[in-house]
Amino acid sequence: MSNNVPADLRYTKSHEWVRRNSDGTATVGITDHAQHALGDIVFAETPEAGRTLAAGDACAVVESVKAASDVYSPLAGTVVAGNAALADAPEKINTDPYGDGWLWQLTPADAAAVDALLDAAGYQRVLAESAE
């Protein structure tokens, strides 16, 4: 299984990615590995704008033909927007996990918290450990 792990993103052990945006917000999604493992995604529920999240909160759900899985917030913060386009096209998470398949955008409570997440090399190691 090939796994695309872009170098410019941060990651969690539970297979979320975080992108730091130039306006101080951050975007969250699930990794290529996660979408592969889940299989064809048929439903996604994202958090509403304004919701306050603690790090580790289960705040989104992705459902595939195999399973429904919670997605955990990698960061504490306030939700700016959920990805409304997923309501009609949840398969974007499969086809473009790091782009159109993003789940939600938030304003982190602590901008530095992003740096504490795994970098691409760290996440690659997590994947390598779980492969065997």
Place this chain on the structure above:
Amino acid sequence: MNPTPASAIAAPREPTIFDLSRSGRRAEAQMPQAMAADVPPALRRRRRPLLPEVSELQAVRHYTRLSQLNFSIDTHFYPLGSCTMKYNPRGCNQYAMLPEFLGRHPLAPVVQGQGYLQCMYELQEMLKEVTGMQGVSLTPMAGAQGEFAGVAMIRAYHHARGDLDRTEIIVPEAAHGTNPATATMCGMKVIEIPCNADGDCDIESLRKVVGPRTAGIMLTNPSTLGVFERHIAELRALVHDAGGLLYYDGANLNAILGKVRPGDMGFDVIHMNLHKTFSTPHGGGGPGAGAVGVGARLLPFLPIPVVGCDAKGYRYLDERDLPQSIGRLSGFMGNSGVLLRAYIYMRMVGREGMQRIGEYATLNANYLLARFRHEGFEPAYPTRRATHEFILTMKHSARDLGVTAMDFAKRLLDFGYHAPTTYFPLLVPECLLIEPTETEAKEALDGFVAAMVAIRKESVEDAALLKGAPHTLPVRRLDDVRAAKHLDLTWKPAA
């Protein structure tokens, strides 16, 4: 056995009854002659309902043919893990369908239903004995409702003591998926704790999360990983010392039946899936029976009705007898036909038979596991024995050959076997959860292993054969994405 591959002619596909419909075709022989006179004219429908129009013979043939396509425990080995698809003895049906049971109206005076009430009372008593609990209510109508009753009682217990801060339920990740759903339904926050590499609950993680907010823990034992939890004494001490209660998910009761009792282990509440362990027909979505058993602390909170017994005979206990009850979970007495079958089953097998169930359920599973191991299949927890079920992982087939657990499962259908549970539990990649139950003969188990060995050989030589399976059934590989996203549940006659 060598089921014909892709070139084979699949079984004929039965059209839907809607496809058979032709405008104006009727079967009126059994239609009521006069419109019910007591329906007010304003409420009578003006147009005929949009029903398929076929002759009586067409309807009879259609449904007879559909029934012949059923894949069931009466026709096939059905090793669906965590579902306990065991044989349902015919005798249970025979007695549960005595006209005295069938003809009894649920609102008939209890003096006229003493025999039925006695059966329910004795069923409660037998379940108490089997689980080591102090009280049992039969009213929950499914396992999920039994779970709901259990956690609702835990909540009621804490509230009755004025302890309103206990809002967290701890759920190990190897629990049944219904456990976190149940806790959420009861307004609790779910705290998940991980399992270690051998499939046991991680006690250190538990130690970190128990405290004054802990309402209880929900333990599935044996867990969905197909292993027995080995740290129950520690786990119980930690949760009880913190003031929480212990919930036992008894869906996998078959593995311990007649051997150990959750009450003796210190659990405060258990739900039992009578439709699994006590062999009532299920698999089509019900009807279920999710009886709950409780220890002394939760006795006042049992859901009603419960059957009581005094000098005057048997009667339903209600709100007056159990003022702190969490309430009524079914209009009458749960799914009474299912409860009767479970009662008769328990009377038929008796005390010694009950012990043999646990022994043979685990023996059959361990025999199968040993056979698979010998044939080179990979158990998910190689250091552990099976319980009444076990997990194989097909991750190496998936990685090296691109042949997944789902492909094995679909190909098994061609060999005449119901697929095991696939992709559950989620913790194990490419998994098959296999539960043979105690009712299968050794020959059936050997046949299943032989089929898996043959399919693995095919996976190496001709993976496309598996990818396209099933080949011999009337319905081929379904498009699950389309099925989930483009549901079409309505029918209109062609214009």
